[in-house]
Amino acid sequence: MHERAARQMMIRVAHLCYDRGLLVAMDGNLSCRLPGGEFLCTRAGCHKGLITDEDLIVVDRAGRKLRGLGEPTSELRMHLAAYEERPDVGAVVHAHPPVAVAFTIADVSLARCVLPEVVLTLGVVPTVPYRTTGTEALAEVLRPYLRAHDAVMMDRHGAVCLGADLLRAFCNLETLEHTAKIIKAARDLGGAKELPAEESVKLRSLGLNRYGGPPEAVLKADAPGADLPAACTCAAPAPTAAAPVGPAGGPQPDAQVEALVAAVLRAMGRA
Ligand SMILES: [Zn+2]
DSSP states (O other), X not given: OOHHHHHHHHHHHHHHHHHTTSOOTTOOEEEEEOGGXXXXXXBTTOOTTSOOGGGEEEEOTTOOEEXXXXXXXXXXXXXXXXXXXXXXXXXXXXXXXXXXXXXXXXXXXXXXXXOHHHHHHTOOOOEEOOOOTTSHHHHHHHHHHHHHOSEEEETTTEEEEEESSHHHHHHHHHHHXXXXXXXXXXXXXXXXXXXXXXXXXXXXXXXXXXXXXXXXXXXXXXXXXXXXXXXXXXSSOOOSSSOOOSSTTSOOOHHHHHHHHHHHHHHTTOO
């Protein structure tokens, strides 16, 4: 996207994030790729509801400022990590969606298959272990999750949503918070039923083949489990509270693959 159009879109999406209550005050930050290997990002300490063209900064792939007033967002490292890991990603939106963040504080995982359309298009949303905001450590702990997911929660902090462009990244953020609201409402009413394991696998496989997704996930679209974490494919009843965060929804260690395959086959009545 050319810089002028990217600037207009970034301002619109930042306003949407604020208007939809996905961040407040100086929270959050946005970025997108520009032609020539540069990146456009929001300035540190700007209000996303009042953001203007003067709050946007152009940086290089190392995060050095090339053009603009003030300093780039202090959370730029995690944006650059996303672009390094995902050549298919053109934009990153980071916000603090309140209900989804509350799930991480309550230790309730969002890496669950509950809503069919979300499993189909977004998959599951893992929670990354806590690290101090704005640090290299946070960017590094995010990397493997960003390779495999288009939306990730950071414990006690917020969401990182990726997309081919700013609108797609924003849609993933909006879907994530909407899903958290629905699951919270269901839990308030007595419990959030999960999809049957077999249906979860079918939907995710179908979605990755039909709509694409992170290249690492697409590669596993037809594998047992369809890149879903064990928590979604295990036939055993899932815990309703204190669900594991961190590795859930993230890359599966090799040792877990066999157990995952066995669980899926069991769920499908084949073992
Ligand atoms: Zn933040």
